[in-house]
Amino acid sequence: MEGANEAGRAPRATASLHQRIVADVEGKIVSGEWPPGARIPFEIELCDFYGCSRMTVNKALGRLVDAGLIERRRKAGSFVSRPRSQAAVLEIHDIRAEVAALGLPYRFEITARARRSARSVDLGRIDLAGGAPVLALRCLHFAGERPFCAEDRLINLSAVPEAATEPFEDLSPGAWLVARVPWTDAQHRIGATNAARAVAAVLGIDVGTACLTIERRTWRAGEAITSVELTYPGAAHRLVARFTPTS
Amino acid sequence: MEGANEAGRAPRATASLHQRIVADVEGKIVSGEWPPGARIPFEIELCDFYGCSRMTVNKALGRLVDAGLIERRRKAGSFVSRPRSQAAVLEIHDIRAEVAALGLPYRFEITARARRSARSVDLGRIDLAGGAPVLALRCLHFAGERPFCAEDRLINLSAVPEAATEPFEDLSPGAWLVARVPWTDAQHRIGATNAARAVAAVLGIDVGTACLTIERRTWRAGEAITSVELTYPGAAHRLVARFTPTS
DNA sequence: AAGTGGTCTAGACCACTAC
DNA sequence: TAGTGGTCTAGACCACTTG
Structure with missing residues (x-):
């Protein structure tokens, strides 16, 4: 075909034409x-x-629609989008990777572990019926000698029964779950709180120090898998997010 | 054509076949x-x-590649991706929209405004050469009667000269910039800090109250546009992010 | 060497919508 | 109603990679 020879295999060959x-x-x-x-x-x-x-x-413009850069209307044409809500992609790294990025040795300790039926205090944290079996874990992550992050987690044992007997020796509960349980939906809440006495004690900081808290709930096909609250000493941690164009 | 009648216009017509x-x-x-x-x-x-x-x-599988769900190799086939890092999409709403979501009336005040040459203290916040003209703004956002968020912003007047004469009466500086200046890259840093005296005073909170801070820098084609630090009273605000599958 | 994905075509019909 | 985008085809050639 004429077009193919003329432009499709143009000298600037490295990129395809639609790209x-x-x-x-x-x-x-x-x-x-x-x-x-x-x-x-x-x-x-x-x-x-x-x-x-x-x-x-059409293929090229379709990609631009997906990227949110243009909008297309039949009969009218294609128009440059007006930016609506900006969206940042916040990468949720494994805590081990976060510590490694600081160039510090990583380790973690399981500081509390209990298997129990979901109590009323748990129900506000995880999307379960009362009495469902849960595994409650507390875990402390270290960067070098210093506590880096305190973790307070509930795991729904109906969804992940293997967790009941898992010792969490090599992998932290978070890493173990990510590797084992596919999730389909999750939600984050990020906030700041003044360290209460208990948290201050385990993190080795003064009571009242500002801490960054990340609460993450994860579901698979509508069934709650886990809920975790991570507490970082505020001065020591920043979440970094990279922008993406409107989407 | 046979294929078109058999499947392309199938009874479940509403969605296209590749969808x-x-x-x-x-x-x-x-x-x-x-x-x-x-x-x-x-x-x-x-x-x-x-x-x-x-x-x-091919079109359908191409979309799945873009979405990060599959990877394709010639001669070998197409394979389900192994999840790499989880990524949460953090929607950066306009502050007006955040307040509106709470069902409260919104207003803002420009509390300080100065046009100056970039000083050394500015250079740590925005990616500029010393002496470049900047507009420094302080702004307070209200939800009802209560301060909702304190904003401290620098705008690069070389990139956005119109900002110098903009009164920011109807639109807050952030909303004005989003509507006017397309960005190509940006970065977020999210942390927690104890409120210093000045911040506590404007937000009407006690000194030392944990605050969520969001620092956002925006570039267009490598040129810094703006840098903003938003401070939210910690107890009053949560960033909410929705998970998406591997991307 | 063979088989897969990557890309492109020239044409077609349809749906929607702005005029 | 006319013109635009939305979708799909049947075939083609190429590039890459695996066996």
Whole structure:
């Protein structure tokens, strides 16, 4: 075919044509040349410009829709999106990896462990019926000699019965669960609290020190798997998130 | 064509065929039926199964690659990805929207405003050469009668000269920037700090109260746009993030 | 060497919607 | 109603990688 020889295998071969179209249009948008709300060329115009078929242009523009950079309306055309809510991708690293990133040796200790039926105090933390069997764990993570993070976790033993007999010697409860139990949904709540006496004691900080708390609940197919509250000494820790374009 | 009549316009018409293929494969993966590392059917096999052309299957699998659910290797086939790092999507709402979500009336006040050349103290906060013109703003956001969040912002006037004369009457500086300046990269740091006297005074809280701090820096094409530090009274605020599968 | 995915085409029909 | 995007096809060639 003519188009294939003319543009599809163009000398700048390394990138495919639809990738080049994506990059070109993206460049026009982020540079401000095509500002939010502007109409970008119709598919047919881009076909002429790049000397390719409509499918190729359509594929490229489809990716830009997925990326949230443009919106398309039949008969009207394609328009540069107006940014709506920004979304940051917060990577949830394993605590071992967080400590390793600091260049410090990592270890953890299980400081409390109890198998029990879910009590009323648990029900606010994990999405269970009263009386369901749970495993309650407390765990302290160290970076070098210093406590790095205190963990308070509930595991739903109906969903993960193997946890009852797992010693958690090599892998921390979090790492063990991630490796073993696929999750389909989860929720985070991130906040700041003044360290209560008990937390201050285990973390080796003064009472009242600001701490970053991360509460994470995980479900698989609607069934609660685990709920964990992580407490980091505030001065010693920052969550770092990388932005992604509107999505 | 035979395929088009048989499956393309099937009775379950509402979703397109490639969307249905995406949903089907995604279901097999998240349900665990196709565990991480498993090979999924070849394109040709899926073509037979759905009675469609290779392009349609290819489009669907391409989306799953983008979503990080599968990886594809020529000659070998397509495989369910092994989860790497978990990532939570943290939605960065406009503060007005956050307050509105609480059902409270929103307003903000600009409490300080200065145009100056970047000083050494600024350079740690924003990615600029010394002497570059910046706009320094302090802003207080209210939920009802109570202070909700204190904002301390620097704007690079080389990148956004219009900010110099913008009164920020209708839109807060953050909302104004989001609407006006497309960003290409940004970074967040989330931490906890004990309220210093100045912050405690403006937020109406006791000195030492744990506060959630969010530091956000934004760039466009490598040029710093703005840097903002938001301080929320810790007890009054939680960041909520929703999990997404591996990405 | 064979088989897979990666890409592209030229055309088609349809649905939606702006005019 | 006309024009746009949404979707799909049947075939083709290529590049890569595994066996």
